[in-house]
Amino acid sequence: MQIPSWLLTVCEYLEQIAGLVVLLPLGLGVWRWPRLPTTLRLLTGYLAFTEIVLLTSSLVELYWPVWSISLWHLFTLVQTLLFLRIYYLTLTSPALRRLLPAVVVAFTAFALLDSLYLEGLHQMNSYTHVLQSALLIGLALLYFEQLLNELRVIRLEQDPLFLVSTAVVLYFSGTVLLYVFVNKLSAPADYASHQVIYTLNSMVNLIQYVLFALAFWYAGQSLSYHSRS
Template sequence: MQIPSWLLTCCEYLEQMASLVVLLPLGLAFWRWPRLPTALRMMASFLVFTEIIMLVSSLQELYWPAWGNSIWHFFTLVQTLVFLRIYYLTLTSPTIRRLLPALAVVFTGFALLDSLYLEGLHQMNAYTHVLQSALLIGLALLYFEQLLNELHVIRLEQDPLFLVSTAVVLYFSGTVLLYVFVNKLSAPTDSASHQVIYTLTAMVNLIQYLLFALAFWYAGRLMPYRSRP
């Protein structure tokens, strides 16, 4: 794939912008930290972890480029476990809460199998991303159902976990096919195709970080609820 140099430059600027926008939800999270529930505190800590991983990834690509993808295998595993914990704290169904620890063990086992045997550490862990996306989108949809059945929130756009779950659905539904594409349809040396993947991911990240920022902004505020009949 051949991409004009000017477009590659725009892509790089977009990626840098996405990495800076994360400062907005982080700033709001630390400002409203005393009012944040445990789930959102975990989310804020995860954003800090994400920035650390991005720094380590940059150093890795500079000094050990052959292992550039390995750090993201670790990130995918931690990201999934963090969101499983967030939804464990958020969902109220006893059945689902009992199921989540088992799902965490199964996912961890599959992720290790994928990284060490199925696809290896030198390419994107597409199989793990597919499983991760299906799992987290499903949990987000379960939270939407819980809102409809139990909370009776009038202003959904002001419910922090609704915003987080919307970000989860948008991000993972928008990126899962990209990670499959980068392994199956592009050569490892095709840097242009990989740049497209990273740029599209950065665009989805922009939306995700803005939704996270709104979640931290509304956290701890008095929410309007619909009275029960």
């Protein structure tokens, strides 16, 4: 793929900005930690893990580039398990809460199969991303349905889990196709193609982190919000 050098420079800057913006919701999560429910404490842990992976990825890319993608296989697995735990604590349906532990086991098994056999550790685990996106978007939509049925939240834009779920839907619906085609449309050595893909991912990440920051900001402020912990 032939891309102008100036556009690649812009892409690199956008990716770096997205890596820094994660500090905004992470800082708010740490600041409001004593008032956070278990679900948002888990989200704070996820953001801390994200920052650690970003820093580690930079070092791995510099010294052991062949293993840089492998690190994101681990990130995808941990990311999914943390969000599954968040929704296990959030959704009130007994049937769903009984089902989610089996989903955790099945997803972990498939992710390991994909990383070790189907696609390997040295290319993007696109199959796992598709399954991850379907699961998390589905759980977010189930939370929206729960809000409609319970009618306990007066201002949705101030409900932390509504904001988190909106971020989940926007992020995973916006990136799933990128991961589906990343291994097919760009060669491993095609830096330009990968940079554009990572930049599009970073742009969606910016929206996600802003919504997470709003979730932490409103946490504990709304009397209408109650979390299962």
